[in-house]
Amino acid sequence: MEHYNMNLTLKVWRQSSKQDSGRFETYPVKNISSEMSFLEMFDVLNEELIRDGKDPIAFDHDCREGICGMCSMVIDGKPHGPWKANTVCQLHMRAYNDGDTIVIEPWRANAFPVLKDLVVDRSSFDRIIQAGGYISVNTGNAVDANALPIEKDKADASFAAAACIGCGACVAACKNSSAMLFLSAKVSHLALLPQGSPERKTRVMNMVAQMDKEGFGGCTNTGACEATCPKEISLSNIARLNQEYLLASLTSE
Amino acid sequence: MLDAKIPSGPLEQKWGNYKGHCKLVNPANKRKIEVIIVGTGLAGASAAASLGELGYKVKAFCFQDSPRRAHSIAAQGGINAAKNYQNDGDSIYRLFYDTIKGGDYRAREGNVHRLAEVSANIIDQCVAQGVPFAREYGGLLSNRSFGGTQVQRTFYAAGQTGQQLLIGAYQALERQVALGNVKMYTRHEMLEIVKIDGKARGIICRNLINGELERHFGHAVLLCSGGYGNVFYLSTNAMGCNTTAIWKSHKAGAYFGNPCFTQIHPTCIPVSGDHQSKLTLMSESLRNDGRIWVPKKQGDNRKPGDIPEDERDYYLERRYPAFGNLVPRDVASRAAKERCDAGYGVGSSKQAVYLDYAVAIERYGKIEAGKQGKENVSAEEIIAMGKDVVKEKYGNLFDMYEKITGENPYEVPMRIYPAVHYTMGGLWVDYELMTTIPGLYCLGEANFSDHGANRLGASALMQGLADGYFVVPYTIGNYLADDIRTASIPTSHPAFEAAENAVKERINTMMSIKGSQTVESLHKRLGKIMWDKCGMARNAEGLKKAIAEIQQLKKEFWSDLKIPGGINEMNPELDKAGRVADFIELGELMCLDALNREESCGGHFREEHQTEEGEALRHDDKFMYVAAWEYKADHEWQLHKEVLEYEEVKPSQRSYK
Numbered sequence A: 001m002e003h004y005n006m007n008l009t010l011k012v013w014r015q016s017s018k019q020d021s022g023r024f025e026t027y028p029v030k031n032i033s034s035e036m037s038f039l040e041m042f043d044v045l046n047e048e049l050i051r052d053g054k055d056p057i058a059f060d061h062d063c064r065e066g067i068c069g070m071c072s073m074v075i076d077g078k079p080h081g082p083w084k085a086n087t088v089c090q091l092h093m094r095a096y097n098d099g100d101t102i103v104i105e106p107w108r109a110n111a112f113p114v115l116k117d118l119v120v121d122r123s124s125f126d127r128i129i130q131a132g133g134y135i136s137v138n139t140g141n142a143v144d145a146n147a148l149p150i151e152k153d154k155a156d157a158s159f160a161a162a163a164c165i166g167c168g169a170c171v172a173a174c175k176n177s178s179a180m181l182f183l184s185a186k187v188s189h190l191a192l193l194p195q196g197s198p199e200r201k202t203r204v205m206n207m208v209a210q211m212d213k214e215g216f217g218g219c220t221n222t223g224a225c226e227a228t229c230p231k232e233i234s235l236s237n238i239a240r241l242n243q244e245y246l247l248a249s250l251t252s253e
Numbered sequence B: 001m002l003d004a005k006i007p008s009g010p011l012e013q014k015w016g017n018y019k020g021h022c023k024l025v026n027p028a029n030k031r032k033i034e035v036i037i038v039g040t041g042l043a044g045a046s047a048a049a050s051l052g053e054l055g056y057k058v059k060a061f062c063f064q065d066s067p068r069r070a071h072s073i074a075a076q077g078g079i080n081a082a083k084n085y086q087n088d089g090d091s092i093y094r095l096f097y098d099t100i101k102g103g104d105y106r107a108r109e110g111n112v113h114r115l116a117e118v119s120a121n122i123i124d125q126c127v128a129q130g131v132p133f134a135r136e137y138g139g140l141l142s143n144r145s146f147g148g149t150q151v152q153r154t155f156y157a158a159g160q161t162g163q164q165l166l167i168g169a170y171q172a173l174e175r176q177v178a179l180g181n182v183k184m185y186t187r188h189e190m191l192e193i194v195k196i197d198g199k200a201r202g203i204i205c206r207n208l209i210n211g212e213l214e215r216h217f218g219h220a221v222l223l224c225s226g227g228y229g230n231v232f233y234l235s236t237n238a239m240g241c242n243t244t245a246i247w248k249s250h251k252a253g254a255y256f257g258n259p260c261f262t263q264i265h266p267t268c269i270p271v272s273g274d275h276q277s278k279l280t281l282m283s284e285s286l287r288n289d290g291r292i293w294v295p296k297k298q299g300d301n302r303k304p305g306d307i308p309e310d311e312r313d314y315y316l317e318r319r320y321p322a323f324g325n326l327v328p329r330d331v332a333s334r335a336a337k338e339r340c341d342a343g344y345g346v347g348s349s350k351q352a353v354y355l356d357y358a359v360a361i362e363r364y365g366k367i368e369a370g371k372q373g374k375e376n377v378s379a380e381e382i383i384a385m386g387k388d389v390v391k392e393k394y395g396n397l398f399d400m401y402e403k404i405t406g407e408n409p410y411e412v413p414m415r416i417y418p419a420v421h422y423t424m425g426g427l428w429v430d431y432e433l434m435t436t437i438p439g440l441y442c443l444g445e446a447n448f449s450d451h452g453a454n455r456l457g458a459s460a461l462m463q464g465l466a467d468g469y470f471v472v473p474y475t476i477g478n479y480l481a482d483d484i485r486t487a488s489i490p491t492s493h494p495a496f497e498a499a500e501n502a503v504k505e506r507i508n509t510m511m512s513i514k515g516s517q518t519v520e521s522l523h524k525r526l527g528k529i530m531w532d533k534c535g536m537a538r539n540a541e542g543l544k545k546a547i548a549e550i551q552q553l554k555k556e557f558w559s560d561l562k563i564p565g566g567i568n569e570m571n572p573e574l575d576k577a578g579r580v581a582d583f584i585e586l587g588e589l590m591c592l593d594a595l596n597r598e599e600s601c602g603g604h605f606r607e608e609h610q611t612e613e614g615e616a617l618r619h620d621d622k623f624m625y626v627a628a629w630e631y632k633a634d635h636e637w638q639l640h641k642e643v644l645e646y647e648e649v650k651p652s653q654r655s656y657k
Helices: A038-051 A123-130 A152-162 A169-173 A180-191 A194-213 A224-228 A236-251 B011-021 B042-054 B092-102 B109-129 B161-178 B244-251 B315-319 B329-341 B358-371 B379-405 B460-483 B494-513 B519-534 B540-560 B572-596
Strands: A005-014 A023-033 A101-105 A114-116 B034-038 B057-061 B182-185 B188-196 B199-207 B213-217 B220-223 B262-268 B291-295 B353-356 B414-423 B440-442 B625-633 B636-643
Touching: A023 A038, A038 B519, A123 A180, A123 A194, A123 B161, A152 A180, A152 B161, A169 A180, A169 A224, A180 A194, A180 A224, A180 A236, A194 A236, A194 B109, B011 B109, B034 B042, B034 B199, B034 B213, B042 B057, B042 B161, B042 B182, B042 B460, B057 B188, B092 B109, B109 B161, B109 B460, B161 B182, B161 B460, B188 B213, B188 B244, B188 B494, B188 B572, B199 B220, B199 B494, B213 B494, B220 B244, B220 B460, B244 B440, B244 B572, B262 B329, B291 B315, B291 B329, B315 B329, B329 B353, B329 B414, B358 B379, B379 B414, B440 B460, B494 B540, B494 B572, B519 B540, B519 B572, B540 B572, B572 B625, B572 B636
Parallel strands: A005 A101, B034 B057, B034 B220, B057 B182, B220 B440
Antiparallel strands: A005 A023, B188 B199, B199 B213, B262 B414, B291 B353, B353 B414, B625 B636
16 A cells, blocks of 8 residues: 655644633644554644643543544544544544545533543443443352353344444434443343343333433434444344333333 | 462462461451552452452542553453363363463462463353353354464454453443442542551542542552553553553562563564554464465565465474464564564565465365355355455454555455563562552552463453452452451541652652653653563663663653643643653663573573574573562662472473474
8 A cells, every 4th residue: 555645734622621612723734644543643743732832632542453442533523533433543544635624523412521622521321331231240150151052143243232342432423412322232232141131121221211311312213323333333232222121111010 | 588478288279278268358347448449451340340249348440531441451362261161171280281381481380270270260250241252053152272272262252352351340340339339430540559557558549630639548459550561662552551550569669570571462563654653463363364474585575465385484384383373472473573683574664474364264265165065166256255254253353454554454464563562570469469568469460470471362361350350359358357457547647648749749840840852752762772672682781771771761751851731630741751750660670670580481582592493591590580679769679589489380491393
């Protein structure tokens, strides 16, 4: 693959704290290699800002290999940017050409307040898990792992749902700021396994209640979440969630 | 003398005897005892969940925005366990033996045997939590093979095993949060340990959102803060991985064990330029099916596809016929470096070798055609079917490679090169995982204990979870049983005050330098010194030079550092500055340790000590010990030796030929 350098214009959301109202600021960046990752371009820009005595742009990132779920930027209106099934940290600059202007914002949702610049507070996701996103088994209680065979397709489907990285792009992509794809991935992961069966009903009821309490919006089945998800979590999980919820509502005492 | 407190008796009975005789804390007393856990990766999250379940009052801390982000999540290939589900000759002893041998006879027998014993329980526990491991059509668990072993004992979830295990531990942790047994502090970083009457009694940490310093008391403190590979700047670690928690504890009296033992992983995506911020691993599991080669001709610039079969050098298969592409990591890394240094490297930088899937794709394609009962299948169809099989096994890794390099690994061989991946060294701990500070424990990658001079693949996840789920819940009781009369100490105690003031002063000093060099630029320089002189190959001259350069760098850091922003706000540059300050000091100790160890073993390769064939040459007569370093003053350490006694295994020259 041919490498090239480019000059770009970035329009970045700056907000000093939760209380600040925030604004876009424009930064030119020069000599960006097509081999850089998007976040490495931010590193270059931040080094320049620091040298010029300016405040660098705060953004969340950690593993930089697409699995920790920490990075979170809306790029030209798309959470995680233009590539399909991708996180910002894995987006590389060969996606852009010399002279491009790129607009970068934080996740926008009431349940994800901005802490600084592009950094948001996603602790609401942890609280949804606390409401029931687990199997209640204390350490030491387990039987032999092969005592309970699980059909391969079910195990595979459960894994596909469990691949969610909890980044919140689904919420950022949704016009209603709904967390249904995130929640449905966890409900599916556990409902598809026999181990998850005893708590099936309470789990879905409690998790949905917590989601509503956190201020996430409702789902209108648009599918923007699935289209954006870096791990390609399927919309069919939301169908399963609705089914689980209905079943639990109808049969709970 | 360092006492590792290894229980007496035959190796296979030590852990059983220990558990049968250690002291217990009754449930009513557990409710009154507070435990602090720093770090929430596999070791920390599993410990927090397990101790919470037992009834202790747990406070857990992580610098990320959620415990689910810890870098354990990035582990790809799998987790070992001596289940022998494959009936291929595995056993607890075999896993123990492979780990001791893989570690080049620099690990403790007692610890490693315990690790092998509890390995099977880990798999059971994870399956019960709903970890969706790969399964066969009969519904039973699937296994794959990994480097340094000849059995299939690795359990996996595609190339995302660490993610699935961490999510399991994270969910168990969040359940305890919901039950009120664990209080979770995210975006918090530990910056000092608090000692009272010689015992660890708490921590000072900084809230990374508003910059406030906080004091937290605990009857005991568990450090589960991971490895320090980022001392090399470029590594496969996450950007935030750091040594601060263990380094501050080291300076407060905890000995540091084998700091120079670093694992350089053979299969990573090569550096593409100066902008590089981190390196990405391609799972060792890829060596199961992939073949590693370079051209037989030096400086061969042909495309890989244009180089005919008889002009390729499958150097691992050539040098190590018994293990082939599955030799341990240290051996594979050095072999790649040797070829590249000799001028056979590929790609634009010439610092890379090929990892080729063409043969595997064809083989799987033929098997698939056979399964479907198809005859007279065209070569294209076979390759298409083979690609599907490879996609199912390694799809996410291949996708990642393509995103980073822009090349399609289904069509052209991947280019790989070794990179810093894991640190076997860490705080010295005894059999109970306690450091030399009473009440201060260290678990997972942060301690030095189980992997000797080289860790085998799929053993890090095993160790982290073993420590957290099955070891510390027992051993901590043995200490806390004597502490049930100790009431919670108020954080107004002078020791907390002094520790907080020390942190405050350090931060103020860093912020007031107002020099000209950024944290990042200083970190990069440290990384280059470490990689060039304390990396895959080391020698006395280079190490001495490195120490002088690091001391100079430290001076520049404390006189010319530039940090933007303020103290009482979210300030990632300030967070990073504190971590780099500690990396600089640790780097010096690593070089000192590497200089002291005048032998080669595992990942530690001293050029002066090698066999005629270029393999690591140990000196068991002089160096059969753990080097445990005590911090004395700036640039000054005292060496303590824990002599390793091998009762069961007879150390020999490792051979994978």
